[in-house]
Amino acid sequence: MKRNPLKTADGSYTLHIPEWNEQYHSKNGALAEARHVFIKEGLNFWCSQNPSPEISILEIGFGTGLNCILTYLETQENSLKITYTGVEAFPLNLKEVQSINYTSTLKKVYPDKTFHTQKNEEVFLAIHNTPWEEETDISEHFILTKQKKFFSEIAADQEFNLIYFDAFGIRVQPELWTEDVFQKMNDALKPEGVLVTYAANGNARRAMQNTGFSVERLSGPPGKREMLRAQKMT
Numbered sequence: 001m002k003r004n005p006l007k008t009a010d011g012s013y014t015l016h017i018p019e020w021n022e023q024y025h026s027k028n029g030a031l032a033e034a035r036h037v038f039i040k041e042g043l044n045f046w047c048s049q050n051p052s053p054e055i056s057i058l059e060i061g062f063g064t065g066l067n068c069i070l071t072y073l074e075t076q077e078n079s080l081k082i083t084y085t086g087v088e089a090f091p092l093n094l095k096e097v098q099s100i101n102y103t104s105t106l107k108k109v110y111p112d113k114t115f116h117t118q119k120n121e122e123v124f125l126a127i128h129n130t131p132w133e134e135e136t137d138i139s140e141h142f143i144l145t146k147q148k149k150f151f152s153e154i155a156a157d158q159e160f161n162l163i164y165f166d167a168f169g170i171r172v173q174p175e176l177w178t179e180d181v182f183q184k185m186n187d188a189l190k191p192e193g194v195l196v197t198y199a200a201n202g203n204a205r206r207a208m209q210n211t212g213f214s215v216e217r218l219s220g221p222p223g224k225r226e227m228l229r230a231q232k233m234t
């Protein structure tokens, strides 16, 4: 399927799929959305509830690597040790990776922070260049494994503290927002594990609840009223 770079409201790029009229992130700001949904309401929330610095994260839809680089950046500031598993069936090619500009637009979304753009660009490329299926130390505090496979092939059992559920929307991939899929997610989480997603769809929320999640509706990222955070009930 064709994917074209598209500039979003905060200056960061996403990829647009003309065939579906769908993009990888919100047009209201790709970076701002990722920071709000996955970092603030996911990782930062987890850290506020759990004293352990060791966190295992599963990303559903590795895609552009945006959530991955933002999570890596959190390990630079906080004493965290993150093992990160990104699942993706349709990886970006090199031209697509080069067409997105996250490291140079970070300043706009994090105005209070200083970034080493050159170093972060190297990390971003390293994240994309690491081989699939191999555990790679991106840094002492950030261990990445990318798995090239379909979500339906995930069979993890209580391995993760946190899931970034970043599949395409229910309009284009309704089969990914079902009880079957959320049962897999529930199984993959350790007790009291947390799943966050940008979506707030009622059917998706009920599917989560039916598989044993307690679900909260939270304020969404720019341009979106709500998002969901689900916690595995023990």
Ligand SMILES: C[S@@+](CC[C@H](N)C(=O)[O-])C[C@H]1O[C@@H](n2cnc3c(N)ncnc32)[C@H](O)[C@@H]1O
Pocket (backbone or CB within 6 Å): 023, 024, 025, 060, 061, 062, 063, 064, 065, 066, 067, 087, 088, 089, 090, 091, 149, 150, 151, 152, 166, 167, 168, 169, 173
């Ligand atoms: C909304 S995009 C988000 C990607 C990523 N989190 C990012 O920030 O760029 C969803 C991703 O899921 C991948 N995907 C879609 N269906 C899939 C499936 N059935 N199995 C595995 N990956 C899939 C797509 O290729 C895409 O990269």
